[in-house]
Amino acid sequence: MRLIYFIALCLFSFQLSAQDTGSIIGKLTDKEMNDDPLPFANVVIKGTTTGTTSDFDGLYEIAGVEPGTYVVSYSYLGYETVDIPDVIVEAGKVTTINVPMSAGGGFELSEVVVTTVSRKDSEMALLLDQKKAITLETSIGAQELARKGVSDAATAVTKVTGISKEEGSGNVYVRGLGDRFNITTLNGLPLPSNNTSKKNIDLGVFTSSIIESIGIDKTYNAANYGDFGGANVNIVSRNYNGDGFFDVSASVGGNTEALGVDQFYLNDGPDFSGFYNSDIPNNPFSDTFDTSWNREAVGTPVNSSFSLKGGDSYTIGDESRLSIFGVASFSNKHSYNEGINNGQPNVGNGLPNSAFDFTTFDYSTATTLMGNVGYRINNANNIKYNLLVLNNSSQKQQEFFGILDREDDAPEGGGFIQRATFERTTLYVHQLLGEHNLSENIDVNWGGAYNYVKNLVPDRRQNTVLPVRNNNPDGPKSFALVSAASENHRFFQELDEQEIAANLSATYKFKENEDEGFDGKLTVGYNGRFKSVDFDATQFNYRFLRPNDQPEVDIRQIDQYFDQNPLSAGLYQIGTFRGGASIPGSLNPQTFGGEQQINAAFVTLEYKFNPKLTLFAGLRGEQITQEIDWNTTFGEDSSKLDTFEFLPSLALKYELNEKQNLRFATSKTYTLPQFKERAPFLFQEDITQDSYGNPDLQNSTNYNFDLRWELFPTSSEILSFGVFAKYIENPINTFLVVSAANDLSYANTGDSATAFGVELEARVNLFENEIEIADDFLEERLSLGGNISYLNTNQKLQSEKVANETSLAAAFTNTEAPLQGASDIIVNGDISFYKELKNNKDLNATIAANYFSERLYALGSTGRGHLMDKGFVTLDFISSMQLNEHFKIGISAKNLLNPLIERVTENAEGELDTVNPAVPGFLEDGPVTDLSYKRGSDLSLTLTFSF
Known part of the structure; x- marks a missing residue:
């Protein structure tokens, strides 16, 4: 009704005034984006309050203008203001002005209006990109990140339909598919993982200060790497095209659980900065380690952050521009958890084999340095260099009290384990990118990257102490009854990963249309990814002798x-x-490593059959080689995975009208095992659960289908509904190996898996007003956004398949299961209020909520x-207020409800599909709690000063 009323009013007004007044119309184009239409730019008749903004197609109209001669001003955030003088408006006539706009060049610098906001930060601009795109990509820009108080990329992507985050990490599930099914890129080039356990880098290490936008593409196209099942998450680093600016920001806050403890404890060695390291001493068998086993009290656990951000750009000659942008930041965070942490329950009585009350003190840091330099020539050639350095650390003091083993160590309780862990990851990313418009018909894009990751766990320390007498759990403690030497140890680990990546593509545009664009685009390209991994670890075990002494x-x-x-x-x-010391080579570390090479060629065709129907099709071929060798407690050997993947993709977009799209996409992709999943090395990353790799692991093959309808009521609103399906051959899962130790490993656990789902997204403005003041308009807006997804997954489990294809034994309780990490329901919602109080003064407040239903952790x-x-x-509640052109203040309160985080082993249902007939019965005395704790609410106050 609002839209109909507006149209009727405009028509009525036009009929009354058309004969006595004139109009100014035209189209605005973006020289920074290959002359694409420029939406949401401001058009104002200077000296008046009469004006408008351009629409999705860059079109604008100022109607009802009195006859006369005017100066018309065109402006856009971060772009050069263009003033067109001597515009003559005549009664009953239309004056047309088409204006190209850019960040610099072609106009006097004195006419340039500068801000720090770039076009690609804007929620409306990214929504326009989504409307125009052929594939199903959703983007979140810096503007939306700030509004929702998002501090990192991991939290950002959870605002997208069908995505949830793994508790305690920056890893995400997309449509129920976890880490191994997703791929992460920076500016279109692949990123290495910062964790031996994961394929993807922890998205939590990317702070919002370095992010311009994040694109989440849930459908595959042949221009991307084929190791894809859930989504391609592409982080676009910040760039700058305006005049010089410099921001200083600082925040202080705390976690309610951490602030609530009487005393916060950490461990000896690491310092405040997070740059600590410690090498193995020269004579470790003589116990020459210089760090303490004891925990240490620290001061008040206050969280803080500090950042510097600045940029500038310079016009060189008549048609060239140099842009510079940089960010440096440091933040720290304290957290505290206490609760229950149990081992797997016994089938007979439902009691967990190990049962602990635990506490964890955690201090983490994040140091970020990012800089980029861009040079643009003639709007046809653009070269950029990006440097990113991240240093992230986590220092934990973990303490466990209770039963270590119901049949052995402290069977009646009274056992104590403490583990002091410091983990540090440093990532270096160098990228060189180029975009060239060689002619009206030919574009060339290229990029190269060198990435280096170092992951360190220096001097992890663990002590296990048991009651002197098992029947007196509250009595004195000693090392006398500790059964395994590895229960008391010092552990040193180092992972080095180097990667070179390259992209090259050329696009030929053909069949020019009436809008001076092209209906056809043919692209051919090459991608290469060459990775080497080197992992070594040494653990010094303390075996206690003479128990009676x-x-x-x-x-x-x-x-x-x-x-x-x-x-x-x-x-x-x-x-x-x-x-020990008397054995030659006893100090030689356990190692695994190897090389991975991916060479790919692709061709894509984009073709617009008519104004409504557009096709995007592609073919891709990838040659993948992954070689791994190891020398560990499992022995010394090597393994090679060598495969060629042929990957077609197809997407169709049908424009029902100018506000509605119908999209379809289908593709074939694969899932590649990671080095850790194939490396036979015993990872003891958790007190209650160990894991190791399986060298017999093979690729999975994925078939993907999507159908979605979209409605864009206005330039800032969207309503969409989609359905999707996935069929996975040879799915990979984490499973419990049938052995005395009950360790976890990885296998192709069945022949197939399926996923079906529906997704609904809405973003609407509940109300928006403009209040006219002397020389401007003040905006007021209340907006509501939300999305919900429903997912049904199923996979066939075959213990015999695992036994036949690997050296491992499985005993799955059921022949079917949902996919690992898949929640049936995921809901995200936010409501935001924005009000301009006066020039350079505004208020922004957002309440954001997220819910996911229970999901499978292990089979x-x-x-x-x-x-x-x-x-x-x-x-979460987030609010900020711009006090003036220099000062901004923000407050945030996250995880306000502080829910219980809980993991349980459910009662068994169905049949026991096992090759091991000795497995007794089913678990009936459940569900049994394996893990439970609260992570507290995070409160912070931030002050930003802009020069």
Whole structure:
């Protein structure tokens, strides 16, 4: 009704005034974006309040203008203001002015109006890109990140339909598909992982200060790498095209759980900065380590951050421009968890084999340095260099009290484990990118990257202390009854990964249309990705001897035991898995590593059959080689995966009208096993669960289908509904190996898996007003956004397949299961209020909520039900106020509801599909809690000063 009323009013007004007044119309184009239409630019008759903004197609109209001669001013945030003088308006006539706009060149610098906001930051501009795109890509820009108080890329992507985040990490699930199914790129070039356990880099390391936009493409096209099943997440780093600016920002805050403890504890060695490292000492078998076993009290756990951000651009000659942008930031965060952490339950009685009350003190840091330089010539050649350096660290003091093993260590309780872990990851990214318009018909794009990752775990320390007598769990403690040498250890790990990546493509445009564009685009290209991985780890185990002579131990004074009982006392020995000091080569680390090479060629065709129907089709061929060798406790060997993948893709877009689109997409892709998943190395990253790789692991093949309808009521609103389906051959899963240790490993656990889902998204303005003041309009807006997805997944589980294709044994409780990480329901919602109080003063407030239903963490095995993460709701409040042109203040309160985070083993259902007939019965005394805790609410206050 609002739209009909507006149209009727415009027509009525036009009929009354058309004969006595004139109009100014035209089209605005964006020279920065190959003369694409420029929407949402301001058009004003200077000296008046009469004006308008351009629409999605860059078109504008100022109607009802009194006859006369005027100066018309065109402006856009971050672009040069263009003033057109001597515009004559005549009664009953239309004056047409078509204006190209850019960030510089072609106009006097004195006429340039400068801001720090770029076109691609804008929510409306990104919504326009989504409307124009042929594939199903959703983008989130810096403007929306700021409005929703999003601090990193991991949180950003969870605002997109069908995406949820893994608790305690920056890894995401897209339509129920986890880490191994997704791919992460920076400016279109691939990024390495910062974690041996993951394929993708932790998105949480990318702070919002370095992000211009994040594109999430849930459908595959042949121009992208084919190792894709869920989404391609592309982070676009910030660029700058305006005049010089410099911002300083600082924040302070805290986590309610961390601030609520009487004393916060960490461990010896690491410092405030997060740049700590420690090497193995020269004579480790003589116990020459210089760090303490004991925990250390620290000050008040206050969170803080500080950042510097600036940019400038310079016009060189008549048609060239140099742009510079840089960010430097540091932040730290304290967190505290306490709760329950249990091992897998026994089938017979439902009791967990290990049962702990635990506490975790965590101090993390994030240091970011990003800079880029761009040089543009004649609007036809653009070259950019990007540098990104990230240093992230996590320091944890973990303490576990209870039963270590119901049949062995501390069977009645009273056991104590403490683990002190510092992990540091440093990432260096160098990128050189080029865009060239060689002629009206030919474009060439290229890019190259060198990436380097170093992951360190220096001197992880673990102590295990048991009651002197099992029947007296509250009595004195000692090392006497500790059964495994590895329960007390010092561990050193280093991962080095280097990667070179290259993109090259050429586009030929043909069949010119009436709008001076082209209906056809043919692109051919090449992608290369060459990675080397080098991992080594050494663990020094403390084996305790002469149990009858072992003294009592104060769990808070572990150092005291070693001070009073030196190595020469003969109460303990130090050795690696290769042996002690007397064994040659005992200091040789466990290692795995290798190389991965991907060479790909592709061709894509974009063709507009008519104004409504557009096709985007592609073919891609990838040659993949992955070689890995290892020397670990599992032995010394090597393995090679060598395969060629042929990957077609097809997308169709049908414009029902100027506001509605209908889209269809289908493709074939694959899922490649990662080095860790194929490396036989025992990872002991969790107190209650170990894992190792499977060298027999093979690719999965994915078939993807999407259908979506979209409605764009206005330039800032969207309503969409979509359905999708996936069929996966040879799916990869994490599963519980049938063995005495019950470790986790990876396998192609069945022949097929399916996923079907529906997605609904809406973004509407509940109301928006413009209040006229002396020389401007003040905007007021209340907007509502939300999305919901429903997902149904199923996979066939075959224990026999695992046994036949690998050296491992599986005993799946059921023959079917949902996909790992898949929630049936995911809901995101936010409501935002924006009000301009006066020039350079405004208020922005947002309430954002997220919910995901329970999801599979690990497959049910050996008579147990599935291990499930329970769903929960998060609620955030974010507000900021621009006080004047220099000062901005912001407050945020995140995770206000502070829900219980819980993981449970469910009762078993269905049949036991196992090749192991000795597995007894089913778990019936459940569900059994495996993990539960609260992570607290995060509160912060931020002040920004702009020069």
